[in-house]
Amino acid sequence: MDLYQKMSPTPDEDIISVDNLTKRFDDFIAIDQITFKVKRGEIFAFLGPNGAGKSTTIKILTTLLRPTEGTITIDGYDPQLLPHKVRESFGIVFQDPSLDEELTAFENMEYHGILYNISRHIRRKRIEELLGMVELWDRRHELVKYFSGGMKRRLEIARGLMHYPKILFLDEPTLGLDPQTRSLIWGHIKEMNRTKGVTLFFTTHYMEEAERVAERIAIIDHGRIIIQGTPEMLKKETKTENLEEAFISLTGRDIRAEDVSRTERMKMRFRVFKRQRS
Numbered sequence: 001m002d003l004y005q006k007m008s009p010t011p012d013e014d015i016i017s018v019d020n021l022t023k024r025f026d027d028f029i030a031i032d033q034i035t036f037k038v039k040r041g042e043i044f045a046f047l048g049p050n051g052a053g054k055s056t057t058i059k060i061l062t063t064l065l066r067p068t069e070g071t072i073t074i075d076g077y078d079p080q081l082l083p084h085k086v087r088e089s090f091g092i093v094f095q096d097p098s099l100d101e102e103l104t105a106f107e108n109m110e111y112h113g114i115l116y117n118i119s120r121h122i123r124r125k126r127i128e129e130l131l132g133m134v135e136l137w138d139r140r141h142e143l144v145k146y147f148s149g150g151m152k153r154r155l156e157i158a159r160g161l162m163h164y165p166k167i168l169f170l171d172e173p174t175l176g177l178d179p180q181t182r183s184l185i186w187g188h189i190k191e192m193n194r195t196k197g198v199t200l201f202f203t204t205h206y207m208e209e210a211e212r213v214a215e216r217i218a219i220i221d222h223g224r225i226i227i228q229g230t231p232e233m234l235k236k237e238t239k240t241e242n243l244e245e246a247f248i249s250l251t252g253r254d255i256r257a258e259d260v261s262r263t264e265r266m267k268m269r270f271r272v273f274k275r276q277r278s
Helices: 054-061 083-089 105-115 120-133 149-160 179-196 207-213 231-238 243-251 262-277
Strands: 014-025 028-039 043-047 069-074 090-093 167-171 199-203 216-221 224-229
Touching (some): 028 054, 028 216, 043 054, 043 207, 083 090, 105 120, 120 179, 149 167, 149 179, 167 179, 179 199, 207 243, 224 243
Parallel strands (some): 043 216, 090 167, 167 199
Antiparallel strands (some): 014 069
C-alpha cells in the first residue's frame, strides 16, 4: 500500500495508534516507549501529574513536536509524512484561553473557519449550528472580553469543532470553572460525541470528572504509561474506591512542578495557528 494513502475505516478501528513512542531532549527522556490506542468514537482520558509527559505526548500527536522514536497513526495517517492531513483530522481546546477578546463570538468562529478554508456559505451554517449547540447564538455579536469564563470555554469548544474534526483534544477543558458550568460543558461535549461520533482525548485534574466521563483512561508518570483501562479496571487493580485514590496510589503524593509554562503554551498555540494557515 502507498504510504501516503489513507487506510479505509473498519469497524472498531483505532483512530489513534501509538507504538513505542519516545521523545528525548538532549539527555532528558520526556516520553519513554509508551504504547496506547484510542478507538474511533471513544472518550479517552490521559492523566498524569505535572511533568509526567502528557503535554509532550499531546504536542507530538498534534504535530507540534517530532518523536525521537516510535510510530504514530492518526486517522490512518502518519503525522511525519502527512502532517497537514493529520491537522485536518483534529480540533484542539487549549488549557489557557486562546480567543481574541476584541472580536465577537461570531468573528472568532468566522476567523477560524477562514483558516481552514471553509467556504463562506458553509461557515455561516456551521457557526449557527455550533453556537446554538453551546447556547451562545443569542450572544454571537457580543465582544468576547465581556463573556464569563464558562462562556469563553463553550466558545472555544465550538470553535474547535468548526472544521468538523474527527478527534477533539481537550487540555483541562473545565479547569477553574464552577461545578454547574463544568456539568454544562461536559453535557455539550458528550452530546457531540454521541451524535457526531467525535473521538474525545482529554486531560483533567478533576478525577471524578474523568471517572464519570471517560470510557478508558491511561495514567502516565515519569514518561511511562503505568496502567490503562476502564475506570472500574483501574480501581480494581489498585484496590481503591475511586479514581483519585487509584491515581495517588500509582503516582504518589509528591507535588510536582508545572511541566509547561504559560509562555510555552502561548508559543504552542501560535505555532498551531501558523501551521493551519500554511
